[in-house]
Amino acid sequence: MSWIDNDSYDEWEDNWLDHIPPRHRAKLTRSANKQKRPKVTINRDLEEMIASLAEENDLVSSFETTYTRNMDEKHHERRWLLEALSGFYHDQMISDVLHIVKGGKEANVYCCDAHPLTGLPHIAAKVYRPRMLRHLKNDSLYKEGRFVLNQEGKQVKGNRSVRAMRKKTGFGQKLDFATWIMHEYKVHNQLYQAGVDVPKPIANGVDTILMAYIGEPHYPARTLSDTSITPVEAPLLFERILENIRLMLTLNLIHGDLSAYNILYWQGDIFIIDFPQVVDARKNRSAFTIFERDVVRVCQYFHNFGVEADGRTIAAEMYQRYLDAEL
Ligand SMILES: Nc1ncnc2c1ncn2[C@@H]1O[C@H](COP(=O)(O)OP(=O)(O)OP(=O)(O)O)[C@@H](O)[C@H]1O
Ligand SMILES: [Mg+2]
Known part of the structure; x- marks a missing residue:
């Protein structure tokens, strides 16, 4: 799966790890659990991870959109967009990506056809660019008093992810980023529930937020x-x-x-x-x-x-x- 569901943070964390290429992940788990983790567990994880990556590859390769159809196979935007949104497609939230609404410094916003089950005509997908990972250093002013949250907004304490984030390892930075997105989505949801005028939030992933699209498809x-x-x-x-x-x-x-x-x-x-x-x-x-x-x-x-x-x-x-x- 390419996004976070309502499972506990630890389960989510393990799913999230599935997105990291095998060699990279093996490195991460080895450095995080150098002493404790027996070799055999790593091997088992590796098998599961390869199966999960294969499944994800299938999901991505069976997803094509109006917007990406004519792009070169290797076009970087095509690759990360399909990766970011294929899960939402397979979970019947969006049925197509029509066009880009705006390319920002940190995220691109796309206009999508909504799946009929959502009850909406269109959905805006805000997809953070991979290079956003580099901009997380300067957020201390805003992060003060903010905790690492799980999907249900509960505070996560003292597990290996929190330690990794503190140490700013590559793994920690990625988790930091995913937490950032969760925070954005959680707040968005909270505001919507309280009656603040915000677009209706629909779902979130590790790098994506889906919400009601405001406007007409070609007139946002x-x-x-x-x-x-x-x-x-x-x-x-x-x-x-x-x-x-x-x-x-x-x-x-x-x-x-x-x-x-x-x-x-x-x-x-x-x-x-x-x-x-x-x-x-x-x-x-x-x-x-x-x-x-x-x-x-x-x-x-x-x-x-x-x-x-x-x-x-x-x-x-x-x-x-x-x-x-x-x-
Ligand atoms: N729900 C929506 N419906 C229609 N258009 C939207 C929606 N959400 C965002 N947009 C468009 O995408 C643009 C960027 O969205 P947002 O401000 O959330 O991202 P950003 O990363 O801050 O981008 P920027 O750096 O341009 O401010 C908005 O200015 C708006 O034009
Ligand atoms: Mg903005």
């Missing part, structure tokens, strides 16, 4: 930064975004990268997106600074459409009121 919703809103709707949208920010605060959550670039606009509605930087206000010492920056950026955008609001004052008042915090 634009970000606010890319849209001209009317002076009549500006104050209404502004108030709605503040409502969303308040709602997040009641969950102790701060977006961390909120701006007109991470808010989609579609037919009078707004959808907040992009949650890897979300921080827990109770656990991060820079929480207020991060929060204030979010609010100020939103106010700056709406200022261009005639809405007068002092972001810093609004941020301080909201923070004190909803978090009952001393500033």
Whole structure:
């Protein structure tokens, strides 16, 4: 399988290891368990892993999409996209990948046909690029107070994965990355359940998040930064975004990268997106600074459409009121 299901973290970790090429994995397991692990277990694991890799290869090779059909077999995007999405195809979540919506610095977003079982017409697949692995060093500001989470959002303590992440081994970095995606998805889900205006989350994998696609297939919703809103709707949208920010605060959550670039606009509605930087206000010492920056950026955008609001004052008042915090 190419994604995380609801099994326990340890089970997930073992599935996840199946994605690593045999030689690489043998190295990982050897270094992690040099003394404890008997040779015979490694051999058994290796057999299971080879079987699992063969199964995954079958899954990937039996998956073709409108978007990748005419790409060269060796095209790197074709390879990682099919690998990232074939599991979702075989699990009847998506039935095709139509086109790329946006190629970002860290992830590409693709428009997919949704499988009828999902009840949605289209799904947006946010697929992180492999080279994203290199950018995880600078996330300490956001990660403070964040723990390694399993798929159900429970904290994982003291197992070999956590140690590997601390040591920043290659294996640890990959786990770190997978944890990052889980965090993004978990927060996304939590916000959706709480009624925050976000696209409906559908599923996640080790490098992918699926969510409802906003817009028409060839006319994706634009970000606010890319849209001209009317002076009549500006104050209404502004108030709605503040409502969303308040709602997040009641969950102790701060977006961390909120701006007109991470808010989609579609037919009078707004959808907040992009949650890897979300921080827990109770656990991060820079929480207020991060929060204030979010609010100020939103106010700056709406200022261009005639809405007068002092972001810093609004941020301080909201923070004190909803978090009952001393500033
Ligand atoms: N659910 C969605 N429906 C339609 N389009 C979407 C959806 N989610 C994301 N997009 C498009 O993909 C772009 C990138 O998404 P997102 O902001 O989550 O990723 P990112 O890694 O931060 O990319 P960037 O570096 O461009 O900000 C968005 O600006 C938007 O155009
Ligand atoms: Mg973004």
